[in-house]
Amino acid sequence: MGFWEHVDEELKFLGMSRKELALQADFPDSYISKGIKRNSIPAADLALRIAHALNIPLETLLEMPRPKKSQPTESDRIFLRQWSKLSKNQQEKMLAFLEAMSE
Numbered sequence: 001m002g003f004w005e006h007v008d009e010e011l012k013f014l015g016m017s018r019k020e021l022a023l024q025a026d027f028p029d030s031y032i033s034k035g036i037k038r039n040s041i042p043a044a045d046l047a048l049r050i051a052h053a054l055n056i057p058l059e060t061l062l063e064m065p066r067p068k069k070s071q072p073t074e075s076d077r078i079f080l081r082q083w084s085k086l087s088k089n090q091q092e093k094m095l096a097f098l099e100a101m102s103e
Contacts, residue, residue, distance in 0.1 A: 003042070004035035006061045010054045014084065015077030024053040024084075055084045 001009075011021060022029035027046055035042065041062070042050070051058040072080070086094065 002036065002039045003047070003061050004032050004040070007032060007050060007054070008036065010056060010061070013072065014054065014080045015072070015074075016054075016081055016084070021050065021053055025049040053084065055080075 007021070008018075010016075011018060018029045018032050022031070025046070026049065027042075031042065031046075034040075041047065047058055047061065051061055054061075083091065083094075
């Protein structure tokens with residue numbers, strides 16, 4: 001499985017569209033289908049922007065497929081989509097809030 005196929009797999013897992021990813025990572029959404037056809041890997045800066053937008057390590061997109069797990073629920077997908085839109089600072093604050101609530 002190539003880079004772009006991993007991207008597509010992550011998009012399905014998150015319930016995110018190609019267009020949403022392209023907007024977040026600032027690239028044309030046609031790159032995904034072209035990349036799958038060509039079995040190509042994007043330039044390093046674009047690959048990093050994509051990994052950041054998906055909130056996953058770049059290594060996951062380059063070589064390691066996501067282990068098969070149970071399908072996320074619709075509320076899981078909504079949470080993950082919203083989480084990926086938060087800044088790193090906002091994510092850290094949210095984690096601190098959740099930890100405080102679980103005490």
